Amino acid sequence: MKTTKRLEAALIKLYNAYHNNRLNPEDCTACAVGNILDNHDSWKHLSDQHGSLKLSYVGRVHQNLGRKFNGYSPEEILQIEKLFLDSCGFKTPLCHYNPKPKNPTSNEVLFDGLCNVVELLCKLDGIPYILDYSKLFEQEDGEPVYHLETFLG
Template identity: 65%
Template sequence: MKTSFRLESAIKKLYTAYHSNQLFPECCKQCAVGNILDKTDGWKHLSDYHGTLQLNYIGRVHQNLGRKFNGYSPLELLQIEAVFLTACGYQLPLNHKNNKPKNPKDNDVLFDGLCAVISYLCKLDDLNNVMEYTKLFEVEHNKPKHELQV
């Protein structure tokens, strides 16, 4: 499957972050978007609250100017982060009053967030979910219905 540069780059960064224990939802540099943006936190100035889908003035200016950050618009970045936090079990926006997972560093929690983000990134690029594997196990007449493509 042919993927875009931004998708390929984002998946590599998220994969590396997950396997090197550098993926943490509550840190703007180690969350999904922080990792996609090379472990920087400048993106947090695009909104007033971590996990919100509302761009603030600065975010709207960048959005209206058509700015992209590693290939993603400000609104796309906020959506990616919201998908990640929600899949990890957070109630949005992120703050001390809202619900959050008991152990946000748990590998299962982070894996759920990672899968949701990758699925969403594929959707943004109008591609099939690269994490979808269930079709590989479909059979028809005792033979695999689909071939594994490498």
């Protein structure tokens, strides 16, 4: 499957962050967007509230100038972050009195968040969801439509 450079780069960063325990929804340098943007926190100024889709003045300026951050516009960055936080069980926009998950860095919570982020990243690039395995179970007349090759070694 052909992907875009920004999607491929984002997937590699998210994969490495997840497997190296460097993914944390409560740390703007280690959340989904923080990892996509090379563990910098300057992106947080694109919105006045963490987890909001509303661009701040700074965010609107960057958006109107057509600026991209590792290939993503300010609006796309806010979409990615909000989805990640929501998928991890946070109520957005974040506020100290809003409920949050009991264990926001558990592998299950992070995995759910990442799957939803990957689906959004694919949608933003017009690419079919790369984690969709449903085709593997399609049948026609009782026979699988698609076949997997196995390698024994």
